[in-house]
Amino acid sequence: CLCQALLAQDGNELKLKNINLALAFSKQHEVPLSKFIENINFIPLETTTSSLIGESADFEVTKDYIIVRQNRTDLKGQMLLFDKNTGKYIREIGKYGKGPGEYFSYCYVPFNPIEKTLYTLNRSRNILVFDLSGKTISEINTRTPSFINSKGKNEKADLSANNISWVSMLDSDIFVGYVRNNSGKEDKKIVLLSKQGIIKIFPNHMTWNKQGYVLGIGGHSGISQFYRWNNKISYYENFCDTLFYVTKESLIPLYYFDLGSKKIPYSKQGELTMSKFLQLDFILISQIFENSNYIFLKVVQKNKDYLGFVDKNNSNATFCKPNSTSISTFKDDI
Numbered sequence: 477c478l479c480q481a482l483l484a485q486d487g488n489e490l491k492l493k494n495i496n497l498a499l500a501f502s503k504q505h506e507v508p509l510s511k512f513i514e515n516i517n518f519i520p521l522e523t524t525t526s527s528l529i530g531e532s533a534d535f536e537v538t539k540d541y542i543i544v545r546q547n548r549t550d551l552k553g554q555m556l557l558f559d560k561n562t563g564k565y566i567r568e569i570g571k572y573g574k575g576p577g578e579y580f581s582y583c584y585v586p587f588n589p590i591e592k593t594l595y596t597l598n599r600s601r602n603i604l605v606f607d608l609s610g611k612t613i614s615e616i617n618t619r620t621p622s623f624i625n626s627k628g629k630n631e632k633a634d635l636s637a638n639n640i641s642w643v644s645m646l647d648s649d650i651f652v653g654y655v656r657n658n659s660g661k662e663d664k665k666i667v668l669l670s671k672q673g674i675i676k677i678f679p680n681h682m683t684w685n686k687q688g689y690v691l692g693i694g695g696h697s698g699i700s701q702f703y704r705w706n707n708k709i710s711y712y713e714n715f716c717d718t719l720f721y722v723t724k725e726s727l728i729p730l731y732y733f734d735l736g737s738k739k740i741p742y743s744k745q746g747e748l749t750m751s752k753f754l755q756l757d758f759i760l761i762s763q764i765f766e767n768s769n770y771i772f773l774k775v776v777q778k779n780k781d782y783l784g785f786v787d788k789n790n791s792n793a794t795f796c797k798p799n800s801t802s803i804s805t806f807k808d809d810i
Contacts (some may be wrong), residue, residue, distance in 0.1 A: 492718070492729050493791045497572055498736035499580060500784065501759065501775070504797035506786075508634050512770070515810060519563045527556050527565040541566075543594070549597040553579065555594060557608065569610045574599045577612035583642035586704065590648045601636040616651065618642075623674030633674060635667060643702040644709050650673070650675055650711060651682065654700045656684055660684045660746060666711070668724065682716070684743045703765045712764050715742045719764070719771075731771070735759050738777070749757050754779045780804070 521529065521542065533546035537560065544556040553572035558565055571578050579596030583603060587594055592605045593613070599660040603616035618635040625631045635653060637767070639662070644652040646668060653667040666677035701714045702722075710730070717739060719731040740748065740757040753760075755778075763774040771786040777796075779801055782804040783797035796804045 494732050494733040494734055495786050495791055496734045497759070497773075497775075497784070498734060498738055500793035501738070501777075501782070501795050504782075504795045504804070507794060507796050507806050508809045510809050512806070513810070519560070521558050522565040524565055524776065526568060527558075534584070536587060538589060539687075540755070541587070545567075545584070550637050553582070555582075555596070555606075567610055569594055569608070570596060570604070570606045570612065571718070577604070579604050580708045581791055585642050585645055585651065588645060588648060595642070595651075597642070601638075601640075603642060613722065615670075616669070618653075618669065621669060621673045623677065635666075635674075635678070640667065643700070644704060646709055646722065650724070652702060654702070654711075655680070656700075657682065657684070666722065666727070682742050684746050701764050705766050706768070712761065714760060714762075715740050715745045727746060731791075733761065785809050 499598050504595050519542070520662050521527070528548075529544055530546055532573055536543040536545070540560055541564070542558040542560050544554070546554050546556075548554060554567065555565055555569040557569055572580070574580060577599050578598065580599045580601075581597045583595050583597045585595040585603075592608050594608075596604045596606070598604050598615070600619060602618050604612055605614040605616065607613050618640075620632040620634055622630055622632050639656045639658050641656065642651055642653045646652055649670050651669045653669060655664040655667065657680060662680050664677055665680035666676075666678040666749075668677075680721065700708060700711060702711050704710075711720045711722050711727070712718075715803055717733050717735070718729045719733070721728040721730055738757055740753075740758045740760060748756075748758075758777070760776045760788055761773055763772075766788070771788060773784045773786070773793075775782050775784065780798075780802070782795050782798075783806065784793060786793045796806060798804045799807070
């Protein structure tokens with residue numbers, strides 16, 4: 477499997493916690509919302525002519541701010557900053573465009589609370605760094621950064637290709653990039669990049685037969701999911717089975733998600749159109765994140781979403797059964 481190949485090269489021991497998702501999915505339960513939270517706070521975001529939010533937007537909640545990233549048909553791209561406690565609109569960060577200091581697309585690297593900066597990509601797919609005033613303060617080169625290869629020689633690699641997504645930061649200086657295996661034969665998996673150059677390239681050992689299509693569920697298109705918890709970056713790739721920690725030296729496997737016969741083989745992803753996938757009994761993990769006690773999962777099966785969670789203390793998994801409206805969710809007893 478992928479994790480065995482990665483660990484073999486780094487000399488780490490394979491120590492995984494096995495999570496039987498297939499068994500949990502077959503025995504769904506009614507789960508009260510009060511199991512996880514005590515109350516809910518609603519923060520209405522201030523509506524002005526400058527802060528209108530469309531139907532398709534991504535929200536990031538930090539200690540002090542609510543950050544909205546969106547693409548609007550009239551403005552193409554926006555990053556809006558709101559006060560977390562009051563919902564008051566503060567300002568727009570940066571400007572969409574092709575000129576100097578303007579961004580052309582998002583990189584979805586989360587807000588950096590230490591440096592108090594936000595990130596986008598310009599027309600050349602270099603990383604632009606913005607401060608909270610909306611000013612561009614630096615530009616990180618992704619076109620030909622240098623790195624030391626496995627033979628100890630200095631090389632350069634062009635990271636400006638569209639199949640690389642900048643998704644997180646390992647610390648205040650190192651960016652994490654994920655290389656999508658669109659061709660089926662991609663030899664890179666994850667790239668660590670700083671202002672000085674490439675820190676590390678983790679190789680990809682998995683292949684699939686390219687047939688002109690990559691299965692897309694819920695906008696994930698067979699790609700990866702990264703999130704930060706407890707000052708660690710976790711990584712999970714659709715069509716794989718393992719949740720990793722990302723470090724400067726290695727990818728450390730932590731949880732193995734056993735889907736049994738409902739797992740989509742990595743090699744088959746190019747053969748499954750959406751219509752074929754929805755006819756079969758496969759399960760795909762479409763969202764994942766965690767807190768101190770639980771890992772929360774949303775999975776897709778036969779065009780329906782199911783909500784589940786894993787108790788980190790005992791590695792037991794639970795899925796919520798659908799309610800009267802056929803939606804799988806926690807029962808709102810609050």
